[in-house]
Amino acid sequence: MAPPDLVPDIVGEILLLLPPDDPATLVRASLVCKPWRRLLSGRAFRRRYRAFHGAPPLLGFLHDHYAHGAVASPRFVPSVSPSPIPQPPRRLGPRRRPPDDPATLVRASLVCKPWQRLISGRDFRRRYRAFHGALPLLGFLHDHYARGAVASPRFVPSVSPSPIPQPVAALGLGCGYRDWSVLDCRHGHVLFDIFGGTTSASPYASLVVWDPVVGRRHSLPLPPIVCWLYGAAVLCAVRGCDHLDCHGGPFLVVLPALNFGTATVMQVQTYSSETGAWKFSARRDLRHHVLRKPSTLIGDCIYFRLDSASTAILRYDMGKNRLSTIDAPASHVFKSGFAIMPMVDGSLGFADIRGSQVCIWSKNVNTEVSAGWEQCGVIELGTLIPESRNRACVVGSVEGAYVIFVNNGVGVFPVGLKSGRVGKISKPGHYDAVFPFISFYTQIV
Numbered sequence: 258m259a260p261p262d263l264v265p266d267i268v269g270e271i272l273l274l275l276p277p278d279d280p281a282t283l284v285r286a287s288l289v290c291k292p293w294r295r296l297l298s299g300r301a302f303r304r305r306y307r308a309f310h311g312a313p314p315l316l317g318f319l320h321d322h323y324a325h326g327a328v329a330s331p332r333f334v335p336s337v338s339p340s341p342i343p344q345p346p347r348r349l350g351p352r353r354r355p356p357d358d359p360a361t362l363v364r365a366s367l368v369c370k371p372w373q374r375l376i377s378g379r380d381f382r383r384r385y386r387a388f389h390g391a392l393p394l395l396g397f398l399h400d401h402y403a404r405g406a407v408a409s410p411r412f413v414p415s416v417s418p419s420p421i422p423q424p425v426a427a428l429g430l431g432c433g434y435r436d437w438s439v440l441d442c443r444h445g446h447v448l449f450d451i452f453g454g455t456t457s458a459s460p461y462a463s464l465v466v467w468d469p470v471v472g473r474r475h476s477l478p479l480p481p482i483v484c485w486l487y488g489a490a491v492l493c494a495v496r497g498c499d500h501l502d503c504h505g506g507p508f509l510v511v512l513p514a515l516n517f518g519t520a521t522v523m524q525v526q527t528y529s530s531e532t533g534a535w536k537f538s539a540r541r542d543l544r545h546h547v548l549r550k551p552s553t554l555i556g557d558c559i560y561f562r563l564d565s566a567s568t569a570i571l572r573y574d575m576g577k578n579r580l581s582t583i584d585a586p587a588s589h590v591f592k593s594g595f596a597i598m599p600m601v602d603g604s605l606g607f608a609d610i611r612g613s614q615v616c617i618w619s620k621n622v623n624t625e626v627s628a629g630w631e632q633c634g635v636i637e638l639g640t641l642i643p644e645s646r647n648r649a650c651v652v653g654s655v656e657g658a659y660v661i662f663v664n665n666g667v668g669v670f671p672v673g674l675k676s677g678r679v680g681k682i683s684k685p686g687h688y689d690a691v692f693p694f695i696s697f698y699t700q701i702v
């Protein structure tokens with residue numbers, strides 16, 4: 258029904274009587290017709306309204322919203338519906354959300370569509386990584402053991418609900434496969450080693466690369482090795498890529514293998530998803546094999562863990578196609594495990610646990626001159642993680658984020674090497690090695 262045809266002065270006098278503590282009436286009045294909206298929006302009416310009531314209308318209030326514990330995010334609660342103003346910018350913009358607590362970033366992306374677009378944008382990703390050094394940690398993959406020795410990789414999300422599906426469900430390998438395990442995870446790709454597939458073209462082991470964000474599965478042909486002990490790394494194959502969003506792109510698999518018949522020669526095979534073929538790359542006399550632990554990429558070099566207390570690290574230089582080895586720091590205790598990672602100055606980082614302390618070391622690997630390890634930090638774990646009868650071990654790290662994972666049987670704790678901040682992202686269990694999945698992917702499944 259059309260509004261009554263009243264002269265503006267009379268309408269203004271009536272609208273002035275609308276109470277400021279019930280602003281919904283004022284908002285609804287502004288929706289009646291354009292002349293009323295113009296009148297209510299006019300400077301003269303506003304001035305008279307405040308003179309009459311002593312204050313402008315209450316549109317709502319702001320407060321710090323706490324969800325899932327202690328994380329605060331400012332929120333506007335409107336007193337009318339729909340909200341007359343958009344959600345406000347936060348005291349801390351999303352850029353400053355810590356990468357070792359990605360739940361805040363995922364939740365920020367859920368606030369509203371403009372925020373989701375902002376956080377999903379390339380510019381924001383670039384600025385975020387420049388600020389934090391790494392993309393957000395969405396969780397980790399590990400080999401889950403149940404009822405003995407049967408392994409199946411499992412994803413442990415650091416946010417809830419999980420941003421990617423479980424590999425067993427996504428790859429459909431829940432039955433018919435005796436055993437499979439995760440070998441590596443980098444640039445949005447996860448590498449699995451699958452044994453005993455009864456429905457595969459091959460009855461033996463096969464390697465599969467899974468891109469959980471785009472849902473792509475790529476089965477590799479069998480590598481040209483028989484009776485070898487091997488580990489492997491997966492990485493984006495695009496030269497000059499900033500790795501902000503490598504999903505769906507080409508990848509490389511670098512596979513160092515030791516013939517356990519002779520146990521004297523280590524050789525590297527490289528697979529390219531673009532050629533679909535393996536290529537022999539390099540070899541070196543060596544008596545140690547690569548452990549199935551997370552590798553580390555620094556520049557053109559991939560670093561693998563070896564099964565030796567002293568000759569602990571294998572380095573493969575992809576640019577020079579050269580294999581070399583690196584000893585652990587002299588005082589390293591093999592049983593505590595260790596993680597390797599890139600440091601901020603491009604050196605190789607090494608973190609292990611001695612007693613109740615995380616010890617951090619670095620070594621210059623940018624020159625041909627052999628440099629020694631230098632201790633560059635200590636973190637006292639005593640009060641940071643719960644007590645346990647089990648020995649605490651380093652079981653992984655996040656490339657570029659200066660975060661290591663410590664497992665003491667109570668759970669897996671990400672430990673920020675710069676911040677000293679400790680979180681917890683798993684239940685108690687058996688975690689030999691954890692492979693972090695870092696990405697800006699924020700779609701909740």
Ligand SMILES: [Zn+2]
Binds near residue numbers: 444493494495498500
């Ligand atoms: Zn890339």
